[in-house]
Amino acid sequence: MDRINIQASSDYDVLIGAGLIDSCGTHIRECLIRAQKALIVSDTNVAPLYLARVKSSLEREGFSVSEFVFEAGEEKKNIESIAGMWAVMAGEEFTRTDIVVSLGGGVATDMGGFAAATFLRGIKVVQIPTSLLAMADAAIGGKTGIDLPQGKNLAGAFHQPSMVIEDTDCLTTLSPETFTEGMAEVIKYAFIMDPELYETLSGIASEGRAMTLQNDIDTVTKILRCCVKDKAEVITEDEHDNGRRQILNYGHTVGHVIERNSNFTLAHGVCVAKGMGIITDACLKAGLTTEETARSIKDLIKAYGLPTEDPITAKDAVSGAMNDKKKRGEKISVILVNEIGKAEIKKMTPEEFTEFLR
Ligand SMILES: NC(=O)c1ccc[n+]([C@@H]2O[C@H](COP(=O)([O-])OP(=O)(O)OC[C@H]3O[C@@H](n4cnc5c(N)ncnc54)[C@H](O)[C@@H]3O)[C@@H](O)[C@H]2O)c1
Ligand SMILES: [Zn+2]
Structure with missing residues (x-):
């Protein structure tokens, strides 16, 4: 496994390696000791492939896990999806120490990051990118957001993740x-x-x-x-x-x-x-x-x-x-x-x- 440290307004690691999905809970626990609840944000293509494995890894570390799965594609990178995520977190009574875990391509990581940046004025997010584009670019650097009818990425926030976990095995299931x-x-x-x-x-x-x-x-x-x-x-x-x-x-x-x-x-x-x-x-x-x-x-x-x-x-x-x-x-x-x-x-x-x- 490789560990690359990013030095932004907050420091965090990007982990790169095969099979990291199954140990993600352990890595997340290391950097977020007090978190109890996690919302996994994923899409309809990625969730059937990887969500259960992320969930059980988090549960083994004592997290209580909720899910928000949106229909795959850029069309759902909108405020309705974010409102759906806020509603789940509010319903589950998430507090400032709880976390979002994005699991998917750049659409999932941009939206999971934005939901985390805005819920309770900002909770932590861990990015688990599964597309090559998201691993190479979108999941790193803290740019989060959604599209508006007027243009791409017009609403968003800078919100650095607490960790980025890149399981290179996920690349094998990409089209x-x-x-x-x-x-x-x-x-x-x-x-x-x-x-x-x-x-x-x-x-x-x-x-x-x-x-x-x-x-x-x-x-x-x-x-x-x-x-x-x-x-x-x-x-x-x-x-x-x-x-x-x-x-x-x-x-x-x-x-x-x-x-x-x-x-x-x-x-x-x-x-x-x-x-x-x-x-x-x-x-x-x-x-x-x-x-x-x-x-x-x-x-x-x-x-x-x-x-x-x-x-x-x-x-x-x-x-x-x-x-x-x-x-x-x-x-x-x-x-x-x-x-x-x-x-x-x-x-x-x-x-x-x-x-x-x-
Ligand atoms: N925040 C940033 O700095 C930044 C940088 C570049 C791009 N972006 C954003 O990223 C988005 C594009 O990202 P993308 O290309 O990953 O799009 P995406 O999230 O729509 O993923 C592309 C497709 O691949 C599927 N997929 C993802 N991982 C998979 C896997 N392991 N196995 C099978 N299918 C998988 C998805 O379901 C989707 O159908 C755009 O919205 C763009 O604006 C953001
Ligand atoms: Zn780009």
């Missing part, structure tokens, strides 16, 4: 499509800050193993460790997204607009991949990167079965981005990769951004 979507965020770290990870990922691709990576959990675990360390470094430097943390939004400014325009029928990771491809084309056209770098970026995305293009117009992308929370005042922070492993945050007016994308 190949969901695994691939998660690879978009993994590849993102290589581009924005981790040239070594880029070498690893492109090595796997050149050996023709990119599309079967899910069958090689040992290699995935090594890759995951790099992503968690990268995210830990960024969060330690800028927990509240005022500076360097914004580089994690690489591909997301345009990606979020594509995701919303598809009415969330396109997966987050797929849209991020498209967003990275579109920004790369724009960087090349503006002379901000070389042909070689642009080709390397797009080839790696494609090698892992992800798209790099979308028919969205520059005008639609920018007007959508202006509604997105990632804008700061009149300007949009656009994340550029000029060279593999180095990201730059460039503030652009809507007019400049439109011109850049055209």
Whole structure:
């Protein structure tokens, strides 16, 4: 088992290893000595696979366990789901020392975190991410929230977890499509800050193993460790997204607009991949990167079965981005990769951004 410490406003560990689901209660008990009640938040795909095991591990440590299971998918990442979680916790008379345990993909970890951040003005949360995307990114760093009809993640809170438990065995039950979507965020770290990870990922691709990576959990675990360390470094430097943390939004400014325009029928990771491809084309056209770098970026995305293009117009992308929370005042922070492993945050007016994308 690996243990990676995150130093944010509160310190916590990310545990990574095979089979951790069955010992999660023991690890949770170590860091939350006084907790008596736990609400497990999960979705209809993940609950049948793992909830009973999490529950019995918690019960062995003396927790009294409640459940809130929502219908899987981004559509349920809304206030009704959160209200449902609040109602269970209120009904079970949870106190400030009781906890939420999120079990699932990024939707479950974002919502479990938000329910914990808001119930009784804040109780503790433990994240047990089960998708690659959530293990590499969403479950770490304390960003929690829900979508509004007006846009993704528009309501939320910063609320760091007390522990993150990543059981790599869970990756074997992901659909190949969901695994691939998660690879978009993994590849993102290589581009924005981790040239070594880029070498690893492109090595796997050149050996023709990119599309079967899910069958090689040992290699995935090594890759995951790099992503968690990268995210830990960024969060330690800028927990509240005022500076360097914004580089994690690489591909997301345009990606979020594509995701919303598809009415969330396109997966987050797929849209991020498209967003990275579109920004790369724009960087090349503006002379901000070389042909070689642009080709390397797009080839790696494609090698892992992800798209790099979308028919969205520059005008639609920018007007959508202006509604997105990632804008700061009149300007949009656009994340550029000029060279593999180095990201730059460039503030652009809507007019400049439109011109850049055209
Ligand atoms: N908070 C953050 O910093 C952050 C960062 C990136 C993404 N996100 C959010 O994460 C969400 C996307 O996460 P996601 O892709 O994990 O979506 P998701 O939670 O919808 O999971 C994807 C699918 O995989 C299923 N699944 C998850 N684990 C499984 C397993 N082990 N076996 C079988 N099926 C499994 C889920 O039921 C779902 O159908 C978005 O809402 C995005 O906004 C948040
Ligand atoms: Zn993302």
